[in-house]
Amino acid sequence: MLIEARGITKIFRRRGFFRSGDAADGTRALDGVTLSLEPGSITGLAGANGSGKTTLLRVLAGRLLPDSGTILLDDRPAGGAELRSAGALAEAGGAGFYSRLTARENIEFFGALSGLSRAEMEERCAALPVRLGLRETDLDKRFDALSEGAARKISLLRAFARRPRLLLLDEPANGLDARSAAAFSSLLKEPAVRGRAAVLYVCHDPAELARSCGRVLILREGRIAAELNGPAEKDIAEACGGAT
């Protein structure tokens, strides 16, 4: 088992700097979430807006510290630093990129922060841009000149290029055209691309979750409400109560 989260709770309190805040006064985004992810597996995560999906991804990526619960990485307790080292989160659109740099310069910069040389990044990214439907010219455009879809693809490229052990995808196909979304979906299923990474895949499309994921977790009000193994599209839709 690569990663195991036990009883993860995250409450966003309304508080001042010196007041710890009252838990009852805040928003309980995650409420005792327990899950495990196997290397090489693709696990779907579905749920209505505000059910805690993004918060869970951010906790597992080490970006957000939980209030309680433990996370084990390879059976050892992992803190934020270990999680940031093991995981990569592809988030919405152009978040977290330098608008004045080109897409390529951004990829190289974040690769270097992960300890990768420019040559290593180029080798890792060699085939991916074309597969994702990016043009060579897109890579040399300034980031703020990219379309939303292209920015989303660069975000995926950044996450894939790190070859993380834990790949966290937050609605990765949002903003992609149908062909690019299909290309991404087929890319994700290729072991050569994702390696032995455990993938946690947030998506609002039951059909895509059924196609891509061996297992789907349904999150409701910060809790795992259902765990579906090898589910069909209608099982996911039903479990979500129409609000994927």
Place this chain on the structure above:
Amino acid sequence: MIRQIFAFIRKDFLVEKSYKVSFALGAVSTVTGMAVFYFVDKLFGRSFSPYLAEYGSGYFAYVFAASAFFGYIGTGAGSYSEKLRAEQLQGTLEAALSSPVRPAVFLTALTAWNFAFATFELALYALAGVLVFKLDFGAANLPALAAVALLSAASFAALGIFSSCFVLLFKRGNPAAWVLNNFEGLLGGVYFPVAVLPLWLGWISKLLPISYAIRAMQLALYKGAGFTELRTELLALFAFSCVLLPLSVKAFSLALEKARRDGTLGQY
């Protein structure tokens, strides 16, 4: 670690270069700064003041060297909060800190470009001092100057890192930067020697690393003072660095952890 620091330097250079007007104005401001000295020189000439006797230099030579040096070590005090705020506003702070990069390395990398540029500026000032203003740096004790610069930069970097903790937690409103901007120049002996200050202000100035930094730099530059003559100043700067630097990095780590716990790292 080296790769991460160079990645920041390259990124900052590319970003700076992309703002062509600002980049050009930055270079021009170095020249206008020197023009100010030219007119100070015209006004005061090479007149000596009894307060400056121990440094063996006139007012112009004193203020020229102190201002250039203050500009250099001030990079540490101002750049951390400025760069951190810029990363917040661009929405890149959380992404950069989501990489496996340790806080101490991140802090070094964050301002590496600023220090590189400040070093270049300092070299330009030194060149102009010799070629344009005919200042005599012949007596300079270079090893002692290097030690003063290193320890001063470390002390000021620590103050800058403390200041960046406020930016991390409160985003805007930075009392540490306010204190640094308003009191270091006044009490540190940049524009006049500390001996000019009333006794009680002189005592306060002893609590600031800048006072030791400027005095040691002037003595090493114009009187050729070495490690023995400068031991009080060097020990004071060493003590400031040894105490403040680890404390400031620890404070930054704690502030970072609080921001990660509150989920405010990506906010601005």
